[in-house]
Amino acid sequence: MAPSTRSATNNSFIGQYCLLPVNQLPTVKSVLCLFEFKKFQKVTSNLTKCVRSEIISEMVVEIMEKWKRASVPTISRVNTLKMVDRLLG
Numbered sequence: 001m002a003p004s005t006r007s008a009t010n011n012s013f014i015g016q017y018c019l020l021p022v023n024q025l026p027t028v029k030s031v032l033c034l035f036e037f038k039k040f041q042k043v044t045s046n047l048t049k050c051v052r053s054e055i056i057s058e059m060v061v062e063i064m065e066k067w068k069r070a071s072v073p074t075i076s077r078v079n080t081l082k083m084v085d086r087l088l089g
Helices: 028-045 052-069 077-088
Strands: none
Touching: 028 052, 028 077, 052 077
16 A cells, blocks of 8 residues: 555655665665554554554564575574664664
């Protein structure tokens, strides 16, 4: 489900909510944008409750997939979960 308007998905700190870039490794900004995008999707779909840990778990899978595709040595999934959780505060 794509956001309907830019003003509804714009944040003064990170800019436009979006998915991870296809052809580059995720940056801190892109991870923050992804979190806000997934949170916005869950809130607007009204199908499920917006649970932070569930969103973070989905994000970790996507992030580790990018790292794996780029042949970047990865840390364990648990440590990646902790890292993303710390980043999001």
